[in-house]
Structures are given as C-alpha cells and as structure tokens.
Amino acid sequence: EPEVTQTPSHQVTQMGQEVILRCVPISNHLYFYWYRQILGQKVEFLVSFYNNEISEKSEIFDDQFSVERPDGSNFTLKIRSTKLEDSAMYFCASTDKAFLYEQYFGPGTRLTVT
Amino acid sequence: AQTVTQSQPEMSVQEAETVTLSCTYDTSENNYYLFWYKQPPSRQMILVIRQEAYKQQNATENRFSVNFQKAAKSFSLKISDSQLGDTAMYFCAFMNYKAAGNKLTFGGGTRVLVKP
Numbered sequence: 001e002p003e004v005t006q007t008p009s010h011q012v013t014q015m016g017q018e019v020i021l022r023c024v025p026i027s028n029h030l031y032f033y034w035y036r037q038i039l040g041q042k043v044e045f046l047v048s049f050y051n052n053e054i055s056e057k058s059e060i061f062d063d064q065f066s067v068e069r070p071d072g073s074n075f076t077l078k079i080r081s082t083k084l085e086d087s088a089m090y091f092c093a094s095t096d097k098a099f100l101y102e103q104y105f106g107p108g109t110r111l112t113v114t
Numbered sequence: 115a116q117t118v119t120q121s122q123p124e125m126s127v128q129e130a131e132t133v134t135l136s137c138t139y140d141t142s143e144n145n146y147y148l149f150w151y152k153q154p155p156s157r158q159m160i161l162v163i164r165q166e167a168y169k170q171q172n173a174t175e176n177r178f179s180v181n182f183q184k185a186a187k188s189f190s191l192k193i194s195d196s197q198l199g200d201t202a203m204y205f206c207a208f209m210n211y212k213a214a215g216n217k218l219t220f221g222g223g224t225r226v227l228v229k230p
Contacts, residue, residue: 031216042222043159043205048215056215089157101147101166101211103218105159 002026004106006092012112013082021077021109023092032075033093033103034067036060043091049075082113116141116208118221126227127196134181135191135224137206144168145212148182148189153203153223162204165189196228 005024013019025032034046048055049067066078075094079086089110093103117140127133139148150162165173165182172180177197181190193200206221 033217035218037157043207043218043220045215045217045219048217056213056217058217091159093159095216101149101164101209102161103216107156107158110157 004092004094004104006090006106006109008109009107010110010112012114015084015113016081019079019082019111021079021090021092021111023075023077023094023106024073025075025092025094026096026104027073029094029096029104031055031095031097032067032069033095034077035091035093035105036088037091037108038085038088046077046090079111082111084113087111087113116143116210116219118206118208118219120206120221120224122224123222124225124227126229127193129196129198129228129230131196132192132194133196133226135193135204135206135226137189137191137221139187139189139206139208139221141187141208141210143210143212145210147209147211148180149207149209149218150178150180150191151205151207151220152200153205154199154201159205163191193226198228198230200226201228202226 007022032049037043047057089108091108092106095103146167148165152160163175177194203223207218
C-alpha cells in the first residue's frame with residue numbers, strides 16, 4: 001500500500017538555525033499539508049498546498065515558515081530561524097482530488113530545538 | 115472558525131469491554147466531514163472512521179462506530195470488544211470540504227488505555 005514518508009525521523013537543531021523537513025507524498029496525490037503537534041497537545045494545521053501554491057495557512061505559519069515542492073515528488077517545510085517553541089512533531093499529509101476527505105499522514109518528524 | 119472539543123482527557127477500559135469517547139464541535143457550515151484518528155505510541159496518525167455530515171446513517175468500521183447527532187453537534191466514537199492494540203490517543207477532527215484548504219481541525223484528544 002502506498003504511504004507518505006518523511007525524513008528525518010528526528011532532527012535536533014540549535015535555536016536560530018534553519019531546518020528543512022522533507023516529505024514524499026503518495027505519488028498520484030495533488031494536495032499536501034503540514035501539521036504540527038507540540039508534545040502533549042493537539043495536532044494543529046500549518047499549511048495546505050495545491051498546484052504549486054499555498055491554499056490556506058494558519059496563524060502559526062508566519063514568515064519564518066515556507067513550503068516548496070522542488071522536484072515533483074518531495075514536499076518540504078522550511079523553518080528559517082528556529083525557536084525553542086518550534087520543538088514539536090511535524091506531520092506531512094497528502095490526498096488526491098477524488099478523495100479530499102481522506103488525508104494520509106506520514107510518520108512525522110520530531111524536531112527538537114535546543 | 116471551527117472548534118472541536120473532547121471533554122475526556124483519559125479513559126480506561128477492560129479488554130473486550132466497550133468504551134465511548136465524546137466529541138462536540140462548533141460550526142456554521144453545512145458541508146463537512148467528521149473523523150476519528152488514532153495515534154498509538156509510535157505517534158503515527160491513523161484514520162479510524164469518517165462521517166459525512168449529509169448522511170444520517172452512522173458510520174461503522176468493524177469494532178468502531180459513531181453516534182452522529184448533527185443538531186447537537188456531537189460525534190462520539192464507540193469502541194466495542196476493546197483490544198490491547200486499541201491503546202492510543204484518539205483525536206476527533208473536522209473538515210469543511212468546501213473551504214479552499216480542506217484543513218483538518220483537531221480536538222485535544224482522549225487517551226484510551228485498554229487493560230488486560
């Protein structure tokens with residue numbers, strides 16, 4: 001069964017550094033999402049992406065965040081200057097046009113900012 | 115803006131028994147889906163069950179069923195014949211499928227512990 005993959009599984013970085021989280025969505029999917037989950041809290045929407053542009057973004061997704069689909073297979077989330085409060089689990093999800101209600105989640109990347 | 119509330123932070127149940135998780139939501143929309151996701155200790159998000167708001171019939175997936183009360187904006191999950199593998203966090207989620215981003219809005223989660 002096709003699945004969404006994410007790399008790395010765990011990333012440790014120092015405050016102020018840039019990080020790029022990578023996702024490979026399911027190959028025929030066209031809609032992509034990033035969510036985050038701070039430890040012990042609920043999953044929060046960050047951004048949705050379709051047709052090479054952002055469809056919607058949350059208040060969390062400020063100028064420090066950006067997304068890109070650089071090569072037709074990867075979907076990346078960049079945090080330009082990480083803060084301690086960016087420490088969280090980041091989930092990528094994807095879906096296709098016919099089944100917008102079924103978002104397939106990747107296993108997540110745990111980001112630790114020290 | 116939509117909000118999703120799960121009032122039970124934690125529940126425990128004996129193996130083979132039944133447990134019901136509560137979820138309420140607030141929206142002015144008519145076109146939406148509701149979901150229950152399971153998050154085991156591995157933290158992978160797994161879709162358990164989905165309910166379309168326009169359908170009156172409650173969704174069922176094997177041992178999992180929902181009680182969808184649209185007027186009351188209530189969406190509870192019943193796990194029957196609980197198994198040890200059901201131990202996980204369970205999140206209720208809302209999606210307005212007419213909105214541009216089709217984002218999921220999650221509740222705060224209910225931790226379910228199945229005891230042998």
